[in-house]
Amino acid sequence: MKTVGLLLGQALRYVVYTLVHVFIISRLVLFDAGWCFFYLGFVLFLPLGTPVVVQLLLAFGMGLTMDIFYDTGGLHAAAAVLLAFVRPAVLRLLRPRDGYDAADAVNVHFMGPAWFLTFLGVLVLVHHLAFFLLELGSFRHFGFTLAKVGASWAFTCVALLIVQLLFFPVRRLRQ
Amino acid sequence: MKNLLLFLARFQGLLVFGVLEVISLYLFVTSSSYQRAAFFNSANAYAGVVLARRTEVLDYFHLGALNQQLLAENARLRQQLYPPDTSRRQADSLAVPPAPGDTLRRPRYVRPAQRPDTLLLAQQRLAARDPNYPLVPARVINNTLRSVDNYFTLNVGLADGVRPGLGVLAAAGVVGRIKTATDHYATATSLLHSKTSVSAKIKRDNTFGSVHWPGDDPTQALLDDIPRQNKLVVGDTVVTSGYNAIFPEGVFIGTVASFVKEPDKNFWTVHLRLGADFSNLTYVYVVTNRTRPARDTVEARALPPAGKEGRR
Numbered sequence: 001m002k003t004v005g006l007l008l009g010q011a012l013r014y015v016v017y018t019l020v021h022v023f024i025i026s027r028l029v030l031f032d033a034g035w036c037f038f039y040l041g042f043v044l045f046l047p048l049g050t051p052v053v054v055q056l057l058l059a060f061g062m063g064l065t066m067d068i069f070y071d072t073g074g075l076h077a078a079a080a081v082l083l084a085f086v087r088p089a090v091l092r093l094l095r096p097r098d099g100y101d102a103a104d105a106v107n108v109h110f111m112g113p114a115w116f117l118t119f120l121g122v123l124v125l126v127h128h129l130a131f132f133l134l135e136l137g138s139f140r141h142f143g144f145t146l147a148k149v150g151a152s153w154a155f156t157c158v159a160l161l162i163v164q165l166l167f168f169p170v171r172r173l174r175q
Numbered sequence: 176m177k178n179l180l181l182f183l184a185r186f187q188g189l190l191v192f193g194v195l196e197v198i199s200l201y202l203f204v205t206s207s208s209y210q211r212a213a214f215f216n217s218a219n220a221y222a223g224v225v226l227a228r229r230t231e232v233l234d235y236f237h238l239g240a241l242n243q244q245l246l247a248e249n250a251r252l253r254q255q256l257y258p259p260d261t262s263r264r265q266a267d268s269l270a271v272p273p274a275p276g277d278t279l280r281r282p283r284y285v286r287p288a289q290r291p292d293t294l295l296l297a298q299q300r301l302a303a304r305d306p307n308y309p310l311v312p313a314r315v316i317n318n319t320l321r322s323v324d325n326y327f328t329l330n331v332g333l334a335d336g337v338r339p340g341l342g343v344l345a346a347a348g349v350v351g352r353i354k355t356a357t358d359h360y361a362t363a364t365s366l367l368h369s370k371t372s373v374s375a376k377i378k379r380d381n382t383f384g385s386v387h388w389p390g391d392d393p394t395q396a397l398l399d400d401i402p403r404q405n406k407l408v409v410g411d412t413v414v415t416s417g418y419n420a421i422f423p424e425g426v427f428i429g430t431v432a433s434f435v436k437e438p439d440k441n442f443w444t445v446h447l448r449l450g451a452d453f454s455n456l457t458y459v460y461v462v463t464n465r466t467r468p469a470r471d472t473v474e475a476r477a478l479p480p481a482g483k484e485g486r487r
Contacts, residue, residue: 060195
């Protein structure tokens, strides 16, 4: 019963992130160079104990959904899969001294702002570098691409931080 | 065998990662080709429905701007209905030189139908509505602007006569080319795409070249293949050449914004200011072409099986 609830919850998260991204966020552009990769929240905020293979598959599915809407073939999928592959390594690097608690989650209130911002910043940066360099397919307009990475990075990080502050529980649930 | 399974279990993350990356990159790399009728694009039925719904919502907020755009276009169309200044000014008869054997050297008069006045012919406007290129009106329901390869989605498809490879115009100029189409939706490669190239000419002196987008500024494009010895003027009008069967001749593309001569090239580097504003692209027309199969056949017969150069 608990597993079914978990699966339904994740499916709901997938639908919400997709719809919000497609309907609202994808229309927003910052300084003509920054996009908000809001849908990354789906992959970033998965539970800590999610198996690597499941993370990779979910990221691939999410990326492919975005590719369908943006007509980019497999560009979003490639970058999102890379993100999901790097995520466990970053989690391992940021592990607290006594390991993760069973009740821990990717949540700015539980883990503290320093932990959360490092986690978010590093992963989003990796994703954006991969995404924009792949999209370009070469090193022309390198400066402009870096500007795109920078603006998008700031935009995505701020948006996901706002999502965390507004919609994530402040107290741990009783187990 | 057991070792193999252990190995697979140990590196399953890496393996799955590799497989998924290869699939994604394969889809990404092959998505640019015109031939591929893929499921994974915004012309598929489900994505089309979602995007159409999104456009319905956004339409409401754009009503003012849309009305302005339609008004401007209506005005232009109405203007085309007026006959040009010169159309009714033909003389009833024209004087021609005397007959060779006429010693009195009397001028002769002929009816213009037999021998049209060349001065008036030069001033005549080209046919604004070329019957060989019927237009299919369409609404843009999805559009990207600032990627390296941009696409937009239209709410017309195979059922409306839209086929892959057809050209797309807006009131203000050329905007792209259809890439894939399903029954009721179509995805088009924008002019703002690294692989789009439109055959063009300078209207003033008919020098032809090709327009492509370098990938940075959505209001500017490059015009290639203009030889160095040609004179250029800032503000020159650049139109389609009609050398391929995608666009009729004389559709506006943009105006020359600047040009520089680079030391190691035989051609001018010409920057164009594009006529179409891609940031608020709303109503466009898909150009169908009645004579295209015949034309392609004869060109394929005449030319050796060439590469990209012939397909422009």
